[in-house]
Amino acid sequence: MEKIEYTDEGQFFSGHVACAGCVEALSMRVILNTLGKDTVGVVAPSCSAVILGGHPMSAAKIPVLHGTLESAAASASGVKRALKAQGRDDTTVLCLAGDGGTYDIGLQALSSAAERNEDILYVCFDNEGYMNTGGQKSSSTPRNAATGSTPFGKTTRKKNLIEILAAHRIPYIATVSPSHLNDMAAKIAKAQTIEGTKVVIVLIPCLPGWGVADNDAVATARLGVESGVFPLFEIEDGVRYTMTKSDKSDAINGYLKKQKRYRHLTEADRADLQAEVDETWSRLLAQAETTV
Template sequence: MECIDYQDVDIFHSGHVACAGCVEALSLRVILNIVGQDAVAVVPPSCTAVICGIYPNSALSIPAFHTSLESAAATASGVKRALLAKGKPDTTVLCLAGDGGTYDIGLQSLSSAAERNEDILYICFDNEGYMNTGGQKSSSTPEGAATGSTPLGKTTRKKNLVDIMAAHRVPYITTTSPGHILDMKAKVKKALQIKGTKIIIVLIPCLAGWGVADDAGIKAARMAVDSGIFPLYEVEDGERYTVNQLARTQSVKPYLALQKRYRHISEEQVEQLQIHTDKAWQQLLLRADQQQ
């Protein structure tokens, strides 16, 4: 088994206010350790904003700029340009946003920043809902999942943000998961070597919002990948697709059964979800094959 050469450089401190067991805190720690001290975080309202906290009680030892939900990528663009003007071209500017702030409310500013190919690292902590405000649906919420605003289950499918951003031809967009820390580390390292707009979508099983046990966040993240519901892949320059997992090793059923947000769904809906997942997986393999 590969060893995780994990060095904690203490950018994300204990005493933060994430729910106990939340894998977003773990992911944040890993990402910040790879990014390093020479960085500025831009944080729109989200669980991340709550977890990071506000000055002088911030859990981060890098500057954190709390911005509006609509404008994270625009704020990051401005911070990066200000740093360039001040002669600090090497400082990493990263957005730490949720899916509501990315797929929905901040999409316009992300699209504009991507079109300008701003030199920012945009991290989306995708917990598939507006979780810090009580668990409403976002356009990242998958079909069938119950949320505070879709109590009978969402009737439409999860928006494909990777495809949307690939259409902007950004140099790098990828998915990763706290169940695959080595994958996460490698992708953050890779993104730091690339100039332009980099986007990393991290799947965050929300303990409260998804109804998973406090110690099952990693398990849920792994099952999402293993079932192919959340495949690990990269798109470079909008056209080169690489799948970062060898295969799917299980059906979607055990993944759904782990979460209370799916407890109301019928066998037919489970089958429908399996069909949609199979189709999306085949499309992904086809795109990746076409690059060979």
């Protein structure tokens, strides 16, 4: 087992209101401590906004601006420009949003910020649904997953946001998982040194939303990575792909079995999902292999 190397600088307090066992809180702890105190947060309505809470009871030591679901990336862009105007060029502006606020409702603001190459670090906690409002489907929900608004399973595939972002040719995109915390800290630290728009997508197995046991979110995330459902990789300047882990060891069955949202699947549904994962994985490997 890998030893976790990061140092806790006290940037994230205990006593927050995340569900017990939530790996979004764990990820936030690692991200905030990696970035350090010269950071300003902007958060969209989401579980992360609830977890961080409001001043003076916030779980974050850094100042955090709570924005609207549509405008997180625009608000973060404005905050960064204001800081630059004050001569605080080195302050990192961290934008936090869920998948609903990123793949759907905030996509226009994120696309505009990316097109302008605003100097922000945008972190999307991807729990594949609108979870703090009760678990409705988003465009990040995978095919066949049951949600509050797709009780028999979503009929369409997960939106490939990463390819959409890559088409903007922003300097840095990465995927990270709470099962690989050293990799998460390393990618966040790397993103912090890069000027321009950086987007990091974090896999968040959601306990109530996915029907995962309270003590099983890290193991579920690990199976997601190992089965290739959630590959770990980086894209630089929209074209240079690097696989963090270029092997995929497990079939997706172990990952699916951890989650009640997939319990209605037939053998044929599972085979369809496996084929979708295999196809996406092969394309990703081919993109990484052609990267010079």
